[in-house]
Structures are given as structure tokens and as C-alpha cells.
Amino acid sequence: MDASASPLALDAPYMAEGLDRFQRAFMDEEPPHDGHRRNILSRWHTAVGVGVAQVEGSRIPCVAQEFVDDWGTYEHLPPKISVGDFIDIRGELHEPAELAIVGISRIDAPAPRAPQDLNQTSDYLVPEAYEAFLPRRLKTPFPRPRGVLSLLGSTFSLGTYLDDEGKPGLYEISIWARFPGVNEERLVSLRTIDVGSRAP
DSSP, X not given: OOGGGSOBOTTOOOOHHHHHHHHHHHHTXXXXXXXXXXXXXXXXXXEEEEEEEOBTTOSOOEEXXXXXXXXXXXXXXXXXXXXXXXXXXXXXXXXXXEEEEEEEEEEOOOOOOOHHHHTTOOOOOOOOOSEEEOOEEOSSOOOOOTTOOEEETTEEEEEEEOOBTTBOEEEEEEEEEEOTTOSSOEEEEEEEEEEEOOOO
């Protein structure tokens, strides 16, 4: 049923078996396609929200879970710039998170997708970074060269140009952190900048 063509059932009875079906779909995932399950079981989320909705004439609810990993504060980034423009990435991570990597990736601007195509989506992947910066620990602040990720205590800064071989698109700035007892870096911030072609 196309939810966009049907009104929401505001007083729908949510049947336990329908809700259980969704939760089992998440928890029964098997590696390596078990992103939902691993995300739900992570102990490092700081907040969670759950939304449930149902359209008129359907007994099957729609469920969304949103997890938040609030482990830092980050300075504003411009929403739109041109290829090759300089940006300053700054922020501070909160204990026990420790900065591991700042990654920059690019994807083409997305085109509209049909509902049946979206319903086949099972993973939410962060594109592979075309540039990844490892922190250089400092004892005192000093003017840093461009393209060097400086770390002073828990505060970090990186000045760089957004330019993946001159291609426009959506550039994603990802912040990855290490946590005690976790063997892999965790994504704690992902922000997107719309980068257009530079005018001739």
C-alpha cells in the first residue's frame, strides 16, 4: 500500500505481533548484513527515539528507530560552497570518546527514487573517504598548516579544501572516535555540504 496515497490512522490499534515482526526483522539480521542489529545493541548511544505509524486500511505498522551518539560539539559548516573552496572543521569530543579520524567523502547529488527501490534498502553506508586525516597531538596551540588535523586536549581543528578531482556533489564530513573496550572506530558525527561546480 502506498502510504503517500492513504491518510494515517490516527487511532490505529497497534497489534503486538506486527510490532514484534519489525523488531525481529532487525534483531534476526546476520553478519555481515546486520547493521540494524549491531546499531541497536551498541552501548554508546546517548538517546533513542521510536516512531510508529499506520495508514488507514492496513494492519501493518511502520516503525522507525533513531539513535543519537552525542559525543561532541562542532562548529558550524557552510551548507553550500563551490568545488575547491576552503573549509575549517573544528570541534571538541566529550569523554570517553577520543578522536580517531576525520574523513571526507563525496557522492553524486541523489536523484529521486521510486518507493519500491527505497524499500529494497537494507544498509545505511557511509561512503568511503577520499581523504582521511589522523590527529596530530599538540602541546600548545599554533597556526597549523592546511590539511593537518590538529588535536589539543579534546579540541580538534582541520583546515582543508573540498575537491574530489573537481567533481561537484554532496561532500560528507565524518568524525570517527574510539571508545574504551571497542575494537573499531565509531561514527559520532556526519555532516553534509552541497558542493557545486565552480563558475568558469
